[in-house]
Amino acid sequence: MDPVSETTDSTSAPAAPATGGGPRPEPIRFFGTTWLNHTGGYGLRRAGVAAGSLAAAAAGCLILRFAYQGLAVADVGGFVNILVVAMFAICGAIAFRQTWRGYARRPDPTTEAQLRSLKGIGFIGSLLAYFFRSLTEAPGEKLRRTEYETALKQYERRRGSRTGNPAARKKPSNRRRS
Numbered sequence: 008m009d010p011v012s013e014t015t016d017s018t019s020a021p022a023a024p025a026t027g028g029g030p031r032p033e034p035i036r037f038f039g040t041t042w043l044n045h046t047g048g049y050g051l052r053r054a055g056v057a058a059g060s061l062a063a064a065a066a067g068c069l070i071l072r073f074a075y076q077g078l079a080v081a082d083v084g085g086f087v088n089i090l091v092v093a094m095f096a097i098c099g100a101i102a103f104r105q106t107w108r109g110y111a112r113r114p115d116p117t118t119e120a121q122l123r124s125l126k127g128i129g130f131i132g133s134l135l136a137y138f139f140r141s142l143t144e145a146p147g148e149k150l151r152r153t154e155y156e157t158a159l160k161q162y163e164r165r166r167g168s169r170t171g172n173p174a175a176r177k178k179p180s181n182r183r184r185s
Contacts, residue, residue, distance in 0.1 A: 030158035042145040057141040064134035098129030106136035
């Protein structure tokens with residue numbers, strides 16, 4: 008079952024208007040909409056996500072170490088070893104920066120598509136960014152909270168300007184004045 012659908016329950020939903028309209032909070036992976044009110048085991052989920060991303064980064068480092076040992080066994084030379092280490096370090100730093108930026112503002116889809124392979128190579132950087140962000144909040148929570156609060160304010164402003172029953176308003180007469 009999808010982790011997002013598991014975490015979207017009625018206890019974590021915001022107080023929506025009685026008519027059922029209004030903006031809905033965007034779910035975050037592993038958190039659903041529990042990030043809004045910090046309910047439904049939010050703290051435990053954050054701890055689990057932090058531990059999981061750190062464990063995945065450690066496992067990734069172990070796999071890269073095995074790959075590096077394979078290069079040493081193949082005796083490809085010092086230049087290739089330096090290139091491989093530099094490639095993973097640079098790609099990891101770029102992946103960390105791009106992932107961290109993605110928590111503050113929506114990334115451009117074309118840029119994301121262009122950097123997908125680079126972020127795949129530097130996956131340890133992305134996992135570490137996820138780990139560090141989950142220490143303070145659900146990754147992407149601040150961005151989604153800002154967007155949700157803005158949408159809620161706009162909804163309330165639009166809704167407040169339409170007070171009364173529009174059907175009961177007196178329609179102007181179509182009679183001609185002489």
